[in-house]
Amino acid sequence: MSTDDLHLRRVDAVRAWTSFVTLGDGGEPAVRPEILRSWELSGVVSPTLTHAPLADESDTADFWRASPLQTAVTRVQDELRRTAEDGDLVIAVTDEETRILWTYGGRVMRRKAETVNFVPGGRWDEASVGTNALAIAGRTDAPSMVFSAEHYAEVVHNWVCWAAPVHDPATGRRLGVIDLSTTWDRTHPIGLATARVMARLIETAMPTSARAVASNVPAPGEPGLTLTLLGTAEVWLDGQRLLLNRRQTEILALLSMHPSGLSVEQLHSLLYGDSAVTTSTLKAEVSHLRAALRGQLSSRPYRLTLPVATDIDEVQQRLRVGDVRGALGRYGGDLLPGTDAPALVEMGDYLAVSVREALLADPDPDAVLRYSELAPYDTHVVEACLAAIGHQVHPAVPLLKGRLAASGR
Structure with a gap:
């Protein structure tokens, strides 16, 4: 014009x-x-x-x-x-x-x-x-x-x-x-x-990890709380996205891991460790979180009073039954990347080791390819998978070899 x-x-x-x-x-x-x-x-x-x-x-x-x-x-x-x-x-x-x-x-x-x-x-x-x-x-x-x-x-x-x-x-x-x-x-x-x-x-x-965990998003109107915590952080209540700050999401993650509840002292220790943070600060975060959950968070102990589903639980359940491919389909990466909450850091390390060991024990090629996107420099898992395939013809072989070449091996 x-x-x-x-x-x-x-x-x-x-x-x-x-x-x-x-x-x-x-x-x-x-x-x-x-x-x-x-x-x-x-x-x-x-x-x-x-x-x-x-x-x-x-x-x-x-x-x-x-x-x-x-x-x-x-x-x-x-x-x-x-x-x-x-x-x-x-x-x-x-x-x-x-x-x-x-x-x-x-x-x-x-x-x-x-x-x-x-x-x-x-x-x-x-x-x-x-x-x-x-x-x-x-x-x-x-x-x-x-x-x-x-x-x-x-x-x-x-x-x-x-x-x-x-x-x-x-x-x-x-x-x-x-x-x-x-x-x-x-x-x-x-x-x-x-x-x-x-x-x-x-x-x-x-990010690929975000695409993978997106399948955990509940359908509109689905009841309960859904937490996506691996590789990203999303909280859904009854099919609606909640916009929470990092600490509130960490509190939800810890409460989901302890369904019987936590005292204020226990939650403070798991969340802050030795950091000089007052319990009044924690109580304020819990108060805001309770409002976001429409009151479905009880006190003494702090406990979620609604159905909860997390990708952490799903990954662990699939690993327990030997479904390595299914576990990798739900494993989006590090637990709440960047978190400094001691209990969450520990759980994140536990999950990462569990997934890696499961792949070494059962190096399913599709699962290993998925894992190599999340941990591109962990060449040992890729090498174990190629060794298990041996001289068989498998469509994943060129991609696995490409991963090794990209990492300099």
Whole structure:
């Protein structure tokens, strides 16, 4: 579009926005149906707000570290940054609740983004800031563009945004959205296509471990608590994802491992070890967790009072019956990567050794290939598998030999 065309489009958008804000339901603004629907959902916020609300910084950082999106974005961040710098864009990746987890911006847009909290922790759902491309893409699970005054908040009327949902490639579940934003006068017809390409780029970079454990996600409405703790951290209550910080997830993991319950002293020891953390801090975390679980966490002792399923239990159960391939299908990697809770570190080591020993005893080729993705430098298991296959013809042999070559053996 020419500069004049863009200016006329902006004038029309401002006129429609003014009509809607002034007349409410009585107006008939000439905007796309998806924009009008979003405006209608945005009435809970003021169109004159100056910035997005911020979520807790530590919670956001904990969620980002545990998310498979973090691994995927890290793998492709050079491409994302080049795109941002070449187009003077700010790029954002959100969680499924449209909370920003990661951003990168060109020189001009980075400063503009910071002034409106378009930064990690910023909440950009419609209930927080009104109409924007991130919110619409997240709510509709489809790519979205929002131009100038199509935004509900006047503070971003100078922006144009393109957003596309990011899905788990194994399950199809939406993990969040990626958004590209710049000033309205830099609107380009390939903006939305670029957002789609960036979303696919992230999806293809998703960690294999995250894809494997994704099958543990419960169906919508399934009762009880489901914990995915190996290689990542996800908590589902009755089919709904809970957004918990790292400590709360660690507490849940420990309680799931001790179904008969733990005293406050026992839980403190298992969680913090010798660290100088007060029991009041632990009690505060448990209180928040109890609220998230709708009261299904009893006291004296602390005990979960609802059905619980974990990938830890499933891996152990499959190992007990000799189902090595099934165990590796559920084993997503380290237990809560980065945890410093003594009991969880110990359990993680126990599981890792158990899986490895099971593979050495029964080196199923498919299971060994899966394991080699998680532990690429553990060549001993691969060598044991190739020795067990011997001179037999097996489709896994070239892949196993490729693993050895890639590790320098």
